[in-house]
Amino acid sequence: MSDTPNADDRSLDELRREIEDIDREIVELIARRTYVADTVAAVKAERDLPTTDEGQEERVMERAGENAEQFDVDANLVKAIFRLLIELNKVEQRESR
Numbered sequence: 001m002s003d004t005p006n007a008d009d010r011s012l013d014e015l016r017r018e019i020e021d022i023d024r025e026i027v028e029l030i031a032r033r034t035y036v037a038d039t040v041a042a043v044k045a046e047r048d049l050p051t052t053d054e055g056q057e058e059r060v061m062e063r064a065g066e067n068a069e070q071f072d073v074d075a076n077l078v079k080a081i082f083r084l085l086i087e088l089n090k091v092e093q094r095e096s097r
Helices: 012-046 054-070 075-096
Strands: none
Touching: 012 075, 054 075
């Protein structure tokens, strides 16, 4: 038996409200991730470390793909989102130095 209710059991408005809630949660998670990434940037600057850590980026992308597979989401889509997040964080790190 599936946890997802039959589409006939829920109104379109209810489904849209649920999507709105999920979107808000996604934005909150992006904000949390950005805050932590900014903290990482500050530590890198204090320690005179380079902005880019390709090994770490590869690990993040690998985890993103694994998480996508775990939740049956298109891994290419998830990786594209994470690539964008990483690139935006790197731009912010460069600009803050």
